[in-house]
Amino acid sequence: MDVSIFYHLHGMIKDQLTQMFFNRRRDTSSGYFIPTAIRLSIALRFFAGGSILDLIITHNVCISSVYESVWAVVDCVNYCNLLSFSFPSIEDQHHICEGYENRSFMKLPNIIGAIDGMLVWLKKPSLKCVTK
Numbered sequence: 001m002d003v004s005i006f007y008h009l010h011g012m013i014k015d016q017l018t019q020m021f022f023n024r025r026r027d028t029s030s031g032y033f034i035p036t037a038i039r040l041s042i043a044l045r046f047f048a049g050g051s052i053l054d055l056i057i058t059h060n061v062c063i064s065s066v067y068e069s070v071w072a073v074v075d076c077v078n079y080c081n082l083l084s085f086s087f088p089s090i091e092d093q094h095h096i097c098e099g100y101e102n103r104s105f106m107k108l109p110n111i112i113g114a115i116d117g118m119l120v121w122l123k124k125p126s127l128k129c130v131t132k
Contacts, residue, residue, distance in 0.1 A: 001044065006037075006041075006044075007037075009040065010036065010037050010040050012080050012082050012083065013036075013040070013073065013076035013077060013079075014036050016075075016076040016079055017036040017039055017040070017072060017073070017076055018036055020072050020075070020076070021034070021036070021039070021072065034059075034061060034065060038061075038069075039068075039069040039072060040069075040073055041059065042061065042065075042066055042069040043069050043072075043073035043074070044073075045058075046066065046069075046070050047070075052066055088112070093112050096112045097111060100112070110124075
């Protein structure tokens with residue numbers, strides 16, 4: 001992730017992270033606060049597959065701070081309206097599938113998105129599950 005993108009994302013969730021970690025504490029005598037940018041860095045590295053031990057050492061935090069940071073960032077991202085999205089309707093999904101199939105070299109059916117070019121095999125849910 002580019003540094004400017006990191007700080008752009010940080011700017012979107014900084015107020016929420018600050019409220020979660022700094023506004024709820026009354027005792028600030030310890031002087032040890034983990035800055036919100038560090039908390040975001042911990043979470044992103046964790047999501048990228050970083051080892052907990054690596055995160056503890058490189059960010060100089062304890063294991064509970066790693067997990068607190070990860071779940072706080074998840075909550076902040078879920079809360080942020082700028083980062084929300086809606087899944088396409090069934091009709092739009094069919095249209096997207098046709099477009100992917102027409103453009104793909106292997107004519108892969110039932111594709112509605114790609115992440116890092118990775119192919120994920122999933123079992124198709126039954127019609128009964130979809131129409132509930």
